[in-house]
Amino acid sequence: QVQLVESGGGLVQPGGSLRLSCAASGSIFSIAAMGWYRQAPGKQRVLVASITKGGSTNYADSVKGRFTISRDNAKNMVYLHMNSLKPEDAAVYYCNTYPAYPAYWGQGTQVTVSS
Numbered sequence: 001q002v003q004l005v006e007s008g009g010g011l012v013q014p015g016g017s018l019r020l021s022c023a024a025s026g027s028i029f030s031i032a033a034m035g036w037y038r039q040a041p042g043k044q045r046v047l048v049a050s051i052t053k054g055g056s057t058n059y060a061d062s063v064k065g066r067f068t069i070s071r072d073n074a075k076n077m078v079y080l081h082m083n084s085l086k087p088e089d090a091a092v093y094y095c096n097t098y099p100a101y102p103a104y105w106g107q108g109t110q111v112t113v114s115s
Contacts (some may be wrong), residue, residue, distance in 0.1 A: 002104055004095050009109030011042055020080040020109055022095030028104075032107060035098035036080045039108075049080060050098040061100035063089075079093035085113045 008020040020036065034054045039045040039091040049059045049069035057069050078095055092108040 002028050004104055004106045006095055006106055006109040009093060009111045011112045011114065013115050014086060014113055016113070017081070017083045018085065018111060020082070020093055020095075022078045022112075024079075024095075026077065028097060030073065033098040034071060034078045035067075035096055035100065036078070037094045037096060037100065038089075038111075039094070040088075040091040042053060043091075045094070046071045047098070047100075048093070051078065058083050082111070085111075087113045089113050 003025045005023045006020060007015045008018060010018060013016055022091065033050055035050040036048045037045050038048050047060060049064055049067055051069045051071050052055045053073065055107065057068060066084045071078040082089065089107065090111055092110050094105060094108040096104050
């Protein structure tokens with residue numbers, strides 16, 4: 001059974017930083033590309049960043065140069081380092097495989113960017 005648990009969200013001022021973590025259980029992590037997604041109120045869930053098992057990354061234009069996705073295959077962890085946060089980055093952040101598999105969505109972690 002696959003389980004993805006996100007953590008690390010919180011309240012941060014504009015320009016601040018956060019690191020999100022995703023702990024993956026089950027057998028998918030060793031073979032899957034992983035992604036971070038976000039959903040703001042009233043908007044669709046969108047892909048923010050993805051990383052292959054080998055470490056190749058891609059980012060949404062809105063976060064390029066500010067966010068960094070990484071993974072630790074030995075620990076079954078994937079991370080999202082977020083710098084220079086803006087109010088428009090506020091959302092619930094989720095990790096999933098890339099492409100996302102509907103059954104793997106977890107609870108997400110809330111990121112609030114406000115002064």
